[in-house]
Amino acid sequence: MSQMVTDLLTGLNEQQQRAVTTTEGPVLVVAGPGSGKTRVLTHRIAWLIQQMNVHPSQILAVTFTNKAAREMRDRIEKLIGVDATDGLVMGTFHSLGVRILRQNPGRVAEQLQLQPNFVIYDDGDQMELAKTAVKNANLDPKQITPRRMLSRISAAKSVLQTPTDVATEAQSYDDEIVARVYTEYEKLLRAANAVDFDDLLGLPIRLFDQDPGTLARYQQQFRYILVDEYQDTNRVQYVMVSALAEMYGNLFVVGDPDQSIYGWRQADIRNILDFKNDYPSANEIHLEQNYRSTGRIVQAADRVIRDNKDRIDRKMTTVNDDGEMIQLRELADQQHEAQWIVSEIRRIVSAHKVLPEQIAVMYRTTAQSRVLEEAFRTSEFRYQIVGGVRFYERREVRDIMAVLRVLYNPADTVSLLRVIDNLPIGKGFGPAAFETATKWATEQRRPLLDALLTQVPSIANQETGPLPHFSGAGLKGAARIGTAFAILREKKNELTLAEIFDQIVEVMEVRKMFETGTEEDLQRWANVQELRTDLERYDLVPSAEALPAYLEQVALISDADTIKDDNIGSVTLITLHSAKGLEYPAVFIAGAEEGLLPIYRAVEAEAFDESAMEEERRLFYVGITRAQKLLYITYAQSRMTHGQYRAGTISRFIEPIPAESMRRVTREAHRTSAKPREYGRTEPGSFTSRVQQPWGNAPVPKKVLPVIPDFQEGNVVFHPKFGEGTVTSVTARRDNDKEVTVAFKKAEYGTKRLMASLANMDIIS
């Protein structure tokens, strides 16, 4: 026994040990970045199982991503053995929610009017629903944007407000509109036998309210509850945790108020700040020693976050070496920025300082990833983009998935509409016909798919009630689509998912979608086939279980879950939000500019509300603290936004970083219109740079915007990528820019229309 005790506590500092061994009662751990919080969580669970003889099934651990859950389980197994975690309940709040709903089908149907084969609607589906809801509420989608309605609805659900609550508490006409749309939205959702992400949290709570016995069973089961990233929980999550922990009170939460970055998703920082009020007997433990980063990085992070006013003063310390200087680099625009990052990675990799998989490039907006990806694609480096256009969000993949979803839940209107609109089989079945089907389904209280199935001769004669009245093309279409689904339905229980896929391709005439033979078509067809490979993972799962399991897995997968650790040789491109909880030896933070980081919206709101700005600062703080050894921050003098170049200013967040910790390289402004720049290379190095005194004494250099030559028809011009060409026409645009049509010498580039301001061309003659 004593041997094991030492095993689980070895190498932990005093506070960490306390966090591991204080098993009874509420415990709040405030854990700074790199302070060994994951270690504490894993060791604590191991401790509970091994030292306290707690059965794993009595422990609930809530993590921020499924990947984090998997990793923690692995680490615990390494500590106490492979089978020792059997029964341990570990996952995200959302997966816990689904679990509760799926485990109680009878009560869910009875209390929540949700059939066991409900599907989870993702944001694309939700958007469709919101559009319809706005129309059903007789509102103009142009004024009342579905997008905004959706975010209001989500906000309401995050604080457990029903449409009635919103209506009752409405303070303005707009609130009333929200209530109306919300009401319609809920109707549609229930009619489709579907739930949205917020429901996965809210519905279990409603179930608990209406059926205390169910709650009691979970309270009974979960004697020990652990919650990671507690600073990012919202009201519903708070209520769920409090409810579950009520019986035993062994609630262990870990978080860092300085890393709260999901306020916009209704995360409520008060949950962590008020923990001591909620649980007066709580033990509070602070982990303040950073084991992750160099001294310079820790200090920089500390200085940055100190500018936040709404914050508990804490100091992060480290005994690590000062390490390398932080590098701040100014680049001309986003292309140069991307190029520079690639070449700097090349430099540090070839100097054998780091491996590509130890490097991450982080950015504020997903849009930034496109340019970065382009730079990596044309480089020798492999890369993985976390998030961005997700595989399951590709149109063609979703189209096929929609068939699977209808097969599972024939009431899924959004998916059925998707099938009709996007698959060849739906041709001829237009809005009018769809309306007929919807009306019938609503009146008859039948799943929407049945409207089409009634048009299949062999099924129609078993119908007793009234049939929908399709006309013309709609009639033929309904029969065709209905027959296809009937065939699939017939076979679905005997086939594996991959085999069902093959049937779908055949019956739904999927190949017709990719007949033009263009490169794009080939790629999309390849994606569809990749979906088949993905489905094969479920080959060994019994057919009846495979479909729901697969759909659920896809619905709950998160960006961070897609990170591959075995992607050796790949650089990671990731948003700052998704990077939370991760660490890399080398980190690049791109786009440290006003308007981007902090984001424009926060700057706008700053005058009357500083909270958004403070959240931006925390986001930057999260970015900095991901770095172990090397930290690079880049910004561009001008950047393309809304299709136009816009001059940028360095982010205000850079300023507090100590000058002596940072090496700042700016772009030297030496280019003038009188001296045409060198042709050819636009790679980094083609412009001169100089090391400047770090912040403070040197004023920010005056920006020189590139001079745009006055292109005329007949000019011979040089383009850095396409080479020489002749201007065939010039058109002035409203935005003071000019559109220049150039016939390039090299036939492969042909004739292109270029924006004068962007093209980076010079006149040769």
Added chain:
DNA sequence: TTTATCCCTATTTTT
């Protein structure tokens, strides 16, 4: 009903 074309606007972050 479908398709082509044009115009407009939006860009924050995600379970």
Added chain:
DNA sequence: TAGGGATAAA
């Protein structure tokens, strides 16, 4: 820039 939505024509 790009994607969505409106409009017009077949």
